[in-house]
Amino acid sequence: MKKTLKERIIESAINLFEKHGYHGVSVGQIVDDSQTSKGGFYHNFKSKDELLFYIHDLFISYVLDKAREAYDNFDTPVSRLCAIIQSFTKVFDLYKPHITVFYQESAYLAREYQQLINEKRDEYRKIILQVISEGQSNGDFRSEVPAEISTMSIIGMINWTYKWYKKDGALSIDSIALIFNDLILHSLITEKGMKDIAAETYLLKSQRQ
Amino acid sequence: MKKTLKERIIESAINLFEKHGYHGVSVGQIVDDSQTSKGGFYHNFKSKDELLFYIHDLFISYVLDKAREAYDNFDTPVSRLCAIIQSFTKVFDLYKPHITVFYQESAYLAREYQQLINEKRDEYRKIILQVISEGQSNGDFRSEVPAEISTMSIIGMINWTYKWYKKDGALSIDSIALIFNDLILHSLITEKGMKDIAAETYLLKSQRQ
DNA sequence: TATTTGGTACCGACCAGTCGGTCTGTCCTC
DNA sequence: GAGGACAGACCGACTGGTCGGTACCAAATA
Incomplete structure (x- = not known):
């Protein structure tokens, strides 16, 4: 089963957060890492x-x-x-x-x-x-x-x-x-x-x- | 002995950081709480x-x-x-x-x-x-x-x-x-x-x- | 003693950059 | 052709940090 975008975002976020902390990572970086866009992100998360x-x-x-x-x-x-x-x-x-x-x-x-x-x-x-x-x-x-x-x-x-x-x-x-x-x-x-x-x-x- | 400005800044910062986290507190807030200014802050800390x-x-x-x-x-x-x-x-x-x-x-x-x-x-x-x-x-x-x-x-x-x-x-x-x-x-x-x-x-x- | 000098501690308006979040538009599916 | 999924240009708020200036004090000078 293919990973949904939401899963990909979460995965990217966790790995980035672990390394740099929540505030050390911007939404932009998460979006880049999970190969999506601001739109994709805010479509899945409030x-x-x-x-x-x-x-x-x-x-x-x-x-x-x-x-x-x-x-x-x-x-x-x-x-x-x-x-x-x-x-x-x-x-x-x-x-x-x-x-x-x-x-x-x-x-x-x-x-x-x-x-x-x-x-x-x-x-x-x-x-x-x-x-x-x-x-x-x-x-x-x-x-x-x-x-x-x-x-x-x-x-x-x-x-x-x-x-x-x-x-x-x-x-x-x-x-x-x-x-x-x-x-x-x-x-x-x-x-x-x-x-x-x-x-x-x-x-x-x-x-x- | 009177507290130095540096001590006051540290004290304010610790209390604020404990409550809101490092990233939850801006230099501006620390400066307000310790009753000094941006200048006073950056004079004491790089x-x-x-x-x-x-x-x-x-x-x-x-x-x-x-x-x-x-x-x-x-x-x-x-x-x-x-x-x-x-x-x-x-x-x-x-x-x-x-x-x-x-x-x-x-x-x-x-x-x-x-x-x-x-x-x-x-x-x-x-x-x-x-x-x-x-x-x-x-x-x-x-x-x-x-x-x-x-x-x-x-x-x-x-x-x-x-x-x-x-x-x-x-x-x-x-x-x-x-x-x-x-x-x-x-x-x-x-x-x-x-x-x-x-x-x-x-x-x-x-x-x- | 009166005045100048120089250095340190501090002030606060300001700046450049970044961030989270929005909005309009496009594609794709049913 | 309507609605969900996503793209990305854009915005306003805010942040850390700067910089020209001031207040004060001690030493040097006259």
Whole structure:
């Protein structure tokens, strides 16, 4: 199937935005890169602002779906959390430019769009919070740490990946996801949680024992 | 001591940039807010770019100093790491607007300035990497996890604070710093490390045992 | 002491260029 | 022949930066 003009514009925009930032790229440049015209652009988008929104929405909607899926497909806090971490981390192979734009340029979203995005972002956060809270209730996760802070720590730790991850780097995104699982589980889990379920399957094997 | 015009300009700029982003604020607005003129501005700064650099440098230099200090004042991996985490986290009370600008707008730094900033940022990262590596060598930290990833995870987790931390929120920055210590230590430390030193002093007390 | 000099800090009207966005027109399809 | 998809010349607003000028102060001169 041939790419529509709209898709071509979005693709050009994402790549240019990732490199030079939203304000570092003019509509004229996007139009050149996607081989169209001002007319073609404004036929498909109400404004440059709306284009920025599209890019945001593309990513956050995808990642939110994945999180819901992960939640539904598993039934313990540990397995759910790990599934979410895995899916979240793996998104970087596919959506790194989107993510970069998402976190660098979201301040420039028009108010109306910002709200729509924030709702989805909050819902995403709530899913993680929910999983951690459930884990604290059933004793799998330590209760000394406020679930809100754990949630933000996890999100921060994974999101930050966009600052350093290279697709052709030494570590694949899958191994990075495993490491994140290991780090996060170690920081949250109780002794009970460790025995309770097959948590070891989510941990890296030690070379030392 | 009276504030110099340069200081006033920087202060205005930081606050405006935090709210509206670098590109959302014109030199004219900065000039109005700091009660000066275009002339006054360009007498103190070569360009708007240079002003952005100043703000970046202010923050990264401070935080780098603090990390060196933390390293020098302690002599075990665990205590050093915790001191760095503490000092890093506490910076948010003082420099949150700087940090916001630092991470949202660094893409727009001119190449020449970007390099200067990157050098300091890399040095900072190296200090943390060094501490973790030393801990892995002496057996305090687990060796299953690559030190590079642990480093980036820590940095990401703490940096992300700028997205959600509110000065008048439920948790003080000091308690947040303690929680970070707890989470990070749990994720890195070995059983030996736990016994070896008084690592408990850095962990939150459980309510359950 | 009174006056000149020179340098620094600052002022604000102004400019050239760029940007997002519009509008009229053309082609192509149904 | 009507309506959607796109082309591209064009516009007004605004931006970063300039430049001739002023206010002020300390040192030099008389």
